Amino acid sequence: MNKNTILAKTGQILYGGDYNPEQWPESVWKEDMRLMRLAGVNFVSIGIFSWAKLQPTEKTFDFGWLDRLMYLLGENGIWADLATATASPPPWMSRYPDLLAVDVDGHVYSHGSRQHFSPSSPTYLRFAEALVKKIAARYAKHPALAAWHLNNEYACHMNMCYGEASAKAFRLWLKERYHTLDALNAAWGTAFWSQHYSAWEDVQPPRKTPMFSNPAQTLDFHRFTNAAFLKIAKMECAILRKATPDLPITTNLMSFFKPLDYFEWAKELDFVSWDSYPDPLDYGELIGARGHDLTRSLKPGRPFVLMEQVTSHVNWRPVNVAKPVGTMRLWSHQSVARGADGVMFFQWRQAASGAEKYHGSMVPHSPDPEKTRVFQEVRELGAELKKLEPVAGTLVRSRAAIVVDWETWWALELPSKPTEFNYLAAIEPVHRYFYERNIAVDFVTPQSDLSGYSLVVAPTLYLLRGKDAKHLDRYVREGGTFLATCFSGIVDENERIVPGGYPGHLRETLGLWIEEWWPLGPSETRKVRLGAKALSGSRWSEVIHLKGAKALATFEEGYLKGKPAVTRHALGKGQAFYVGTVLDDSSLGVLLDDLSRGLKLAAPIKAPKGVEVTLREGGGKRFLFLLNHNGKAVRLPLGRLKGTDLISGRKSGKAVLLKASDVAVIELE
Structure with missing residues (x-):
């Protein structure tokens, strides 16, 4: 497999979501497969938060359920984006005192949520390495495996850890960067405010101080934090590449996320993906476009994947408004218009318990989910994305x-x-x-x-x-x-x-x-x-x-x-x-x-306000994307451009009529 393209094995626009069957009895799984086929799903992320299920105690592992799931996916023609499951350690690991992260005020995080671990914890690194090795060895040759998924949203909820494990790792990082205390003192300007260091043991993270912390020290701690999380990712990548040198690796990034330098992260990934959750009340199409443009730019010359979005509403805002009818379709096509070769959701089946049970999904809470508005939109989108197969692998080119x-x-x-x-x-x-x-x-x-x-x-x-x-x-x-x-x-x-x-x-x-x-x-x-x-x-x-x-x-x-x-x-x-x-x-x-x-920088065609126009090119083909973010129909003159709308199958003519929230993808002659 050529891992330079995420489509080399699937040959399609990827479509699906974050699938967490471990939350459900296995009797539900076969119904999931039927609904996935109905919706046109061909790709799912699995195992992201399954560490406690895979390793219920320190010395025991249980892969039986995951074996059965992988077989079921393969049997139904659905590719697996298999996670390393390292995103959230199981409860038993919290017995080790170095595992838990510490905030700037010295408060120790507790188990009971997620991402409570210190990225510098030797305990975490040891157990994570062992888990990834077992997963890689077990599933390396599985026919349903299409890609590896590292961790999940690295550093999203806990990033800068100030505990002793981090302090020790910070000093080691500084020694590698500066080699000598003289160089450190010069870089940090420690002559100011009597901060000169004469022993490495005296150097600490920039914990709570009565006045401004040393800015150079704090800047270096940002760099160190980024490096600490990236060290985890590099460790996982090394194991996976040894086991499966031809399989691509990704992790879900979060657009303009301050704690991690995503340009550095993209160097370690075979394709980039991101999670997009703009507020429908806050010019969401612009925020989504900015995230798509950044993600596309992280790995020039390669398409990306929209790894997470929501079908309807999230659960973590003060008011969780639903996307208006048609918006999910429109914003999904926007990701493809701006360079994505995959459209995914969190999550497949809406959870019945836990902190995200009110987060929207592809299969919502319902006695008959197949007849819900959300699932019908999911099914229609899946059918449309199949028609966009010729777009896969093409690129957005910018000047x-x-x-x-x-x-x-x-x-x-x-x-x-x-x-x-x-x-x-x-x-x-x-x-x-x-x-x-x-x-x-x-x-x-x-x-x-x-x-x-x-x-x-x-x-x-x-x-x-x-x-x-x-x-x-x-x-x-x-x-x-x-x-x-x-x-x-x-x-x-x-x-x-x-x-x-x-x-x-x-x-x-x-x-x-x-x-x-x-x-x-x-x-x-x-x-x-x-x-x-x-x-x-x-x-x-x-x-x-x-x-x-x-x-x-x-x-x-x-x-x-x-x-x-x-x-x-x-x-x-x-x-x-x-x-x-x-x-x-x-x-x-x-x-x-x-x-x-x-x-002479200009749009592909002139368009009224609220109409998004992009062009994807490659292999001698050009695809003009037209997205109407207005609440009313618009007519777009195409000038000399001619082609066929891949979605409707109609010839374009001299102009295109777009209904409110409508999309056209014209393969140009």
Whole structure:
């Protein structure tokens, strides 16, 4: 099997859900198989929370039920995404004192929920390794096995552990990173506040302190936490790859999840997958699109899988509204439109007990689930996804990119800044611009290959290594267009101010230096003039001095009146722009519209507001996705584009009529 594609073994768009038959008597399983076949299910995740069932005591294992389940799936033509079951240790393991995680206040977590373990616990690592080895050996050659599923939503509920096991592991991690205490003291700036270390044993996690913790120490603890969880995943991957070198491995990520650097995680996975739960009351299609775009970007050149979503309603919000009729179908097709080759749900059959018994499912609580609205929508979606088989393996191609850097996120949101920054609040308006104009956009890191992008936008890239700044500078000099927004390039990887003036390593690229910052109050705004256009900034302003750049826009009021607010620097074959305030959405749109027009970035076709348009390409084929998020019908002219709608089977003609919440997938001629 070629594990570079998740479809090499299935040959279909994956469809199914998280299946937990251990919660039900085996008499229910055969009915599950019948309903799965009826719904078009071809792929299920199993065993995710089954550790206690597989290993009921420290010295005993029970795989009989899983053997019977795997046989049943194979008999019914359903592929298994078999989990390593390490997501939640069984109760007996909590007898070991190092297992349980400890929060920043010193409180010890208890068994009774999930993810209560310390990622640095030797006990956890020992038992997890043994379990994965047994599962891998037992099922490596099983004909129903299509993929491995590591753990589940790593670090979702418990991430930063401050217990003794973590303290010991943190010191070992620091020794590997810095080698000597002198190097550690220099990196952490321990001359400040009398924090100089003379023994490794004195170094602790950044536990509760009376005032600000050392920012470099806290940043390193973020890095360590990411590495501690990734160590678990790497351990599991090594076992699975030895047993099944040709089977793909994944784990379910969670989009913009702060504790884990998903670009690092994606390097260890054969395909990426994620869990999407946008609130139907909160512009869910935009939030879903942003998550799809990030997940697609983590593993360039490969489709991803939407591993979890809900059919109707979740159980963990104050008010758990159901998705309106048609929304589940629409949002499922959105994932395929933005690069997914699999559409999955949590979960298959709604639980009868436990903390998630009110979470929606593919088979809801009902004496006759087959006749429920939810199951009928599930069945209809399954039939439609079968028609999209030609789309599988094709890709979304982008010429625009947004820089995302997890270490910037960790460092930027540490306390004691000139103003309080929210990293996602800087990223979201930029993504929203491209989404609303149907311009394909990827997310990249400062280290990514940028050669294929005409425009790269870096919102508030606060932390920037010198080598990464050189990489961005080279991108511009070789013909790229780069846009950085305020408070970028300020510190290096150790959270130290880059000497020579702001914006540090970006000074030459941007052709300017910044004398001082002028944060604005919550209700303050500043008028900005861009030629004949009136723009508006808020929250931030700064005194910019030009050193090669030219002012495109100036502040129009206050102390900074007449001083640069937006600049452009011609550099080599390219150009670098800088924005010294936080532009509102409309003003940001004016600036990005100018850049997009100049770079000929445009949607595949023109569409009215609320209609999402994407293009997937590959193997000489092109597929135009049209999704109507409006509550009314719309008519879309296609111009010279012609093709056949894979869902309806109809020729497209000169225009497509989309009903409210409707979808068309046109294979273009």
